[in-house]
Amino acid sequence: MDILTISLETAIGPIAAVYVLAAIGLNMHFGYTGLLNFGQVGFMLVGAYGVGVGVGTFGLSLWVAVVLSIACAAVLALLLGIPTLRLRADYLAITTIAVAEAARLLYRAEFARPLTGGVYGRQSLAEGFYDANPVPPGRYGVLGVDFSANQVWLMLVTWGVVGVALLLTSALMHSPWGRVIKGIREDEDAVRSLGKDVFVYKTQSLVLGGVLGGLAGAMLAINQQNITPDQFMPQVTFYLWAMLLLGGAARTFGPVLGPMVLWFLLTAFDETLRTLASEDLLPFIDGSDIGALRHAFVGLALVLLIVYRPQGLIGDRKEMLVNVK
Amino acid sequence: MSSEPRTADGAVRDRMAGVEPAAGVAKPDPILKASGVRRSFGGLTAVDVGHLEVQRGTITALIGPNGAGKSTLFNLLTGFDRVDAGEWSFEGRRLNGLGGHRVARQGMVRTFQLTKALTRLTVLDNMLLAAPGQVGEHFLGALLRPRWRHQEEANRERAMELLARFKLDAKKDDLAGSLSGGQRKLLEMARSLMVNPSMVMLDEPMAGVNPALVQSLLGHITSLRDEGMTVLFVEHDMDVIMGISDWIVVLAQGSVIAEGRPEDIRSNQEVVDAYLGAHHDEPGASAPGSGEEA
Numbered sequence: 001m002d003i004l005t006i007s008l009e010t011a012i013g014p015i016a017a018v019y020v021l022a023a024i025g026l027n028m029h030f031g032y033t034g035l036l037n038f039g040q041v042g043f044m045l046v047g048a049y050g051v052g053v054g055v056g057t058f059g060l061s062l063w064v065a066v067v068l069s070i071a072c073a074a075v076l077a078l079l080l081g082i083p084t085l086r087l088r089a090d091y092l093a094i095t096t097i098a099v100a101e102a103a104r105l106l107y108r109a110e111f112a113r114p115l116t117g118g119v120y121g122r123q124s125l126a127e128g129f130y131d132a133n134p135v136p137p138g139r140y141g142v143l144g145v146d147f148s149a150n151q152v153w154l155m156l157v158t159w160g161v162v163g164v165a166l167l168l169t170s171a172l173m174h175s176p177w178g179r180v181i182k183g184i185r186e187d188e189d190a191v192r193s194l195g196k197d198v199f200v201y202k203t204q205s206l207v208l209g210g211v212l213g214g215l216a217g218a219m220l221a222i223n224q225q226n227i228t229p230d231q232f233m234p235q236v237t238f239y240l241w242a243m244l245l246l247g248g249a250a251r252t253f254g255p256v257l258g259p260m261v262l263w264f265l266l267t268a269f270d271e272t273l274r275t276l277a278s279e280d281l282l283p284f285i286d287g288s289d290i291g292a293l294r295h296a297f298v299g300l301a302l303v304l305l306i307v308y309r310p311q312g313l314i315g316d317r318k319e320m321l322v323n324v325k
Numbered sequence: 326m327s328s329e330p331r332t333a334d335g336a337v338r339d340r341m342a343g344v345e346p347a348a349g350v351a352k353p354d355p356i357l358k359a360s361g362v363r364r365s366f367g368g369l370t371a372v373d374v375g376h377l378e379v380q381r382g383t384i385t386a387l388i389g390p391n392g393a394g395k396s397t398l399f400n401l402l403t404g405f406d407r408v409d410a411g412e413w414s415f416e417g418r419r420l421n422g423l424g425g426h427r428v429a430r431q432g433m434v435r436t437f438q439l440t441k442a443l444t445r446l447t448v449l450d451n452m453l454l455a456a457p458g459q460v461g462e463h464f465l466g467a468l469l470r471p472r473w474r475h476q477e478e479a480n481r482e483r484a485m486e487l488l489a490r491f492k493l494d495a496k497k498d499d500l501a502g503s504l505s506g507g508q509r510k511l512l513e514m515a516r517s518l519m520v521n522p523s524m525v526m527l528d529e530p531m532a533g534v535n536p537a538l539v540q541s542l543l544g545h546i547t548s549l550r551d552e553g554m555t556v557l558f559v560e561h562d563m564d565v566i567m568g569i570s571d572w573i574v575v576l577a578q579g580s581v582i583a584e585g586r587p588e589d590i591r592s593n594q595e596v597v598d599a600y601l602g603a604h605h606d607e608p609g610a611s612a613p614g615s616g617e618e619a
Contacts, residue, residue, distance in 0.1 A: 168468075171467070171468055171470075172464075172467050172468065175461045175467035175468070175470070175473070176453070176454075176459045176460075176461035176462045176467060176473060176477065177461060177462055177463065177464060177466075177467035178467070179446070179450055179453060179454050180454060180462055182443070182445070182446055182450075183443045183446060183450075183451075183454050185445070186443035186444055186445055186446060187441045187443055189405065189425070189437070189441060190437070190441035190442075190443060191443075191454070192405075192424070192425040192426045192429070193403070193405075193425055193426075193429055193434065193435050193436070193437070193441075193517075194426075194429060194434070194454060194455040194516065194517070194519075194520055195426050195427075195429035195430040195434075195455075195457055195520055196426055196454075196462070197424070197426050198426065204464050318500070319445050319500065322444050322445055322500050322502035322503060
């Protein structure tokens with residue numbers, strides 16, 4: 001049952017929490033506001049580099065650097081939103097996917113190396129974080145799940161941030177503000193005709209979701225203690241989309257469940273293949289093919305999801321089908 | 326057709342007493358005034374209105390053949406499209422350059438030809454969304470529930486009263502997307518009233534509505550006027566228009582070609598020409614369909 005415990009560890013580990021946080025941001029954009037953001041990884045990138053540049057280049061304290069991450073994500077949201085949010089929804093989609101990829105290329109460029117470290121990124125970013133660890137050293141775990149004291153500290157913080165993000169988004173979505181946001185998802189002209197400034201609401205939503213993505217990036221930097229630009233490839237965004245749709249968009253816990261389930265399945269899939277391959281039970285599969293098979297697996301899972309459960313695991317089918325004529 | 330118990334046919338005409346039935350004529354108490362409003366798409370001039378006034382407290386119909394520019398004029402006046410030239414004012418305030426949401430806040434609220442119910446919101450949420458000046462609508466205000474709870478209660482009460490009036494109160498917890506086409510029209514009208522408008526602009530309120538519901542919609546429109554609201558509406562059904570309008574404005578090829586009471590319009594040769602094609606009575610002229618393209 002080794003595979004099961006490893007998969008479980010991944011599903012509740014800090015990486016899953018990072019993806020949950022980014023997916024909550026994406027849920028704010030797509031699930032509630034109907035904004036097609038195909039560049040959530042761009043917010044993670046600027047968030048991670050807020051820590052990377054803040055700590056690695058300028059030697060700021062980590063906590064100041066996290067504030068820098070939030071500020072960078074907010075600025076990116078404004079840069080993306082101000083020119084596109086008055087236009088049709090498609091323009092934001094095109095812009096976000098392009099800007100996220102352009103940002104990665106910019107951060108890894110040779111001329112940016114004094115600031116960002118170029119292709120090598122930045123290292124030793126989280127010493128301040130682990131120095132502040134109040135958890136006594138040792139191993140922690142139940143049922144075979146096993147974490148070090150530093151991992152427990154990191155999980156407390158990342159899942160704590162997730163908890164705060166959930167409280168915040170849920171309070172907002174159950175307020176009149178959230179009602180306007182959901183109205184915009186349904187028909188922004190109708191909302192405008194009732195006297196609401198749609199542009200302001202869409203900008204607020206984009207900034208909020210973007211900041212959550214930026215925080216996810218900052219958490220990622222702390223978790224790994226180093227970052228390189230090439231971790232922020234476009235497929236991260238699409239994993240996030242798959243996770244959100246799997247969990248169920250426009251639900252508070254949809255973006256929590258989705259990443260946990262998908263990380264569990266991905267790890268179980270990888271580990272199973274690896275075990276079988278190591279025992280020569282899969283002679284036609286090379287060790288390096290596993291990564292490719294994993295993509296195929298995610299694709300298949302998405303197809304099955306859309307056919308059999310388009311509303312996601314905890315989505316509302318009635319709500320999903322109301323627009324299907 | 327008029328549901329007013331106290332006014333006979335003659336009294337309805339009185340609302341526009343002393344106004345000459347002529348295009349661009351001045352009204353005694355105009356709530357909306359537009360001058361030189363022009364909009365073209367490429368080479369095509371969609372709207373070119375010299376002067377138009379709408380009398381306060383009346384039902385004014387805007388009619389015209391397909392492509393006459395009725396919807397474009399609606400969009401321009403309500404801030405959903407930009408004019409190329411001209412200016413217009415509502416209650417004496419210039420509206421030029423104001424976005425759709427600002428126009429609505431001034432008290433001029435529109436509905437749409439293709440009904441825009443917010444389908445994945447409940448009927449009640451559709452109503453509540455429209456209430457003006459909500460504290461909880463601001464990002465930070467939203468987080469302080471005690472600050473907007475009472476306002477929300479008051480809005481809910483008002484929404485339920487309006488829903489009861491439009492006979493939608495039993496549906497308050499249903500998704501708006503589950504309503505029939507006619508019920509969506511009713512919801513849209515009720516929702517526009519949540520904004521507390523002084524003028525409602527209805528873009529084809531009867532389109533696609535079954536005859537039984539048309540009667541009820543007409544009743545609602547006349548009762549809006551009787552409460553002192555001004556109604557401007559676009560419609561195609563001539564029986565409906567002749568039945569409830571105090572005044573009719575005829576648009577053809579983007580310009581106002583005639584104005585008047587229903588009787589004036591019925592007998593106006595220019596209007597007949599605009600609808601049927603100017604040369605419909607000449608022998609050997611092209612098919613009547615040519616007028617449709619105008």
